[in-house]
Amino acid sequence: xxxxxxxxxxxxxxxxxxxxxxxxxxxxxxxxxxxxxxxxxxxxxxxxxxxxxxxxxxxxxxxxxxxxxxxxxxxxxxxxxxxxxxxxxxxxxxxxxxxxxxxxxxxxxxxxxxxxxxxxxxxxxxxxxxxxxxxxxxxxxxxxxxxxxxxxxxxxxxxxxxxxxxxxxxxxxxxxxxxxxxxxxxxxxxxxxxxxxxxxx
Amino acid sequence: xxxxxxxxxxxxxxxxxxxxxxxxxxxxxxxxxxxxxxxxxxxxxxxxxxxxxxxxxxxxxxxxxxxxxxxxxxxxxxxxxxxxxxxxxxxxxxxxxxxxxxxxxxxxxxxxxxxxxxxxxxxxxxxxxxxxxxxxxxxxxxxxxxxxxxxxxxxxxxxxxxx
Numbered sequence: 001x002x003x004x005x006x007x008x009x010x011x012x013x014x015x016x017x018x019x020x021x022x023x024x025x026x027x028x029x030x031x032x033x034x035x036x037x038x039x040x041x042x043x044x045x046x047x048x049x050x051x052x053x054x055x056x057x058x059x060x061x062x063x064x065x066x067x068x069x070x071x072x073x074x075x076x077x078x079x080x081x082x083x084x085x086x087x088x089x090x091x092x093x094x095x096x097x098x099x100x101x102x103x104x105x106x107x108x109x110x111x112x113x114x115x116x117x118x119x120x121x122x123x124x125x126x127x128x129x130x131x132x133x134x135x136x137x138x139x140x141x142x143x144x145x146x147x148x149x150x151x152x153x154x155x156x157x158x159x160x161x162x163x164x165x166x167x168x169x170x171x172x173x174x175x176x177x178x179x180x181x182x183x184x185x186x187x188x189x190x191x192x193x194x195x196x197x198x199x200x201x
Numbered sequence: 202x203x204x205x206x207x208x209x210x211x212x213x214x215x216x217x218x219x220x221x222x223x224x225x226x227x228x229x230x231x232x233x234x235x236x237x238x239x240x241x242x243x244x245x246x247x248x249x250x251x252x253x254x255x256x257x258x259x260x261x262x263x264x265x266x267x268x269x270x271x272x273x274x275x276x277x278x279x280x281x282x283x284x285x286x287x288x289x290x291x292x293x294x295x296x297x298x299x300x301x302x303x304x305x306x307x308x309x310x311x312x313x314x315x316x317x318x319x320x321x322x323x324x325x326x327x328x329x330x331x332x333x334x335x336x337x338x339x340x341x342x343x344x345x346x347x348x349x350x351x352x353x354x355x356x357x358x359x360x361x362x363x364x
Binding site for chain 1 (some may be wrong): 295
């Protein structure tokens with residue numbers, strides 16, 4: 001009696017292992033190149049001003065896959081490098097790139113006027129949007145997405161740099177947070193995930 | 202520039218066994234050949250020098266690779282250009298997902314070493330354009346080294362999305 005129970009138990013174990021292996025294989029096929037943040041990060045929500053001086057919020061971009069990035073235009077290296085990588089990724093997405101918007105939120109609204117933002121985002125492509133807000137609007141947004149930014153001490157000319165998050169949050173066309181990229185992610189990886197996200201929407 | 206390079210080359214010859222006249226003569230002749238060769242081929246060479254253009258008068262980044270082809274260590278201490286009023290050397294660093302920039306005073310390069318100024322790392326921060334720039338412009342920038350040495354490098358202006 002005992003031996004029968006034992007062999008049944010072994011058989012069940014074998015079946016379970018086989019099932020789990022199969023499931024793991026399925027999941028592996030569906031692995032994203034970027035970090036999956038579904039259900040971890042808050043949905044897209046903000047109230048800001050765009051590069052044309054219009055008040056916009058998340059509903060303005062409903063139906064678009066949204067990439068949210070925080071930076072500042074006086075950043076010579078990391079910000080344009082990241083935006084350049086995103087532009088290259090959109091190029092690889094092809095015609096569907098029109099279903100994507102890159103929202104560049106300034107963490108330096110004092111220098112990033114609407115006029116500066118407009119010239120800046122136009123340099124990267126038609127899918128790029130420049131956003132700015134008041135200090136309190138920006139603080140609310142930084143709390144919502146747990147991003148840090150800090151104005152460094154100005155030099156003798158009054159120039160200063162801003163330490164800032166290098167996260168790229170990706171939201172689906174319904175505004176749900178889905179993926180997290182960073183300044184180290186390559187254009188091919190981003191393009192691959194964007195294509196999948198767009199085709200699922 | 203040429204003089205300081207000659208000095209680099211002569212020092213090892215003078216210090217090597219001055220008692221043997223024949224060897225010294227051969228060394229002197231060899232040194233002459235080496236000098237003639239280095240006049241055409243600098244001991245420091247730069248390649249892939251480019252500036253990423255941004256609109257208005259926003260600060261720009263300059264990138265390049267630098268090879269110390271000489272026999273002495275070199276320290277890159279700064280840069281100047283008729284096209285920009287201020288140039289700083291910076292290093293971008295990322296910690297805990299946050300990017301920041303450090304001002305760099307000097308970078309030492311050993312003989313044979315290649316120094317990479319590349320997106321997300323070392324870069325020249327080019328500020329206050331003297332006149333507007335356009336993609337495909339060539340901009341001269343003089344890289345300055347310790348010991349009053351310098352190297353003028355032509356930088357190609359590339360678009361905002363360039364890598």
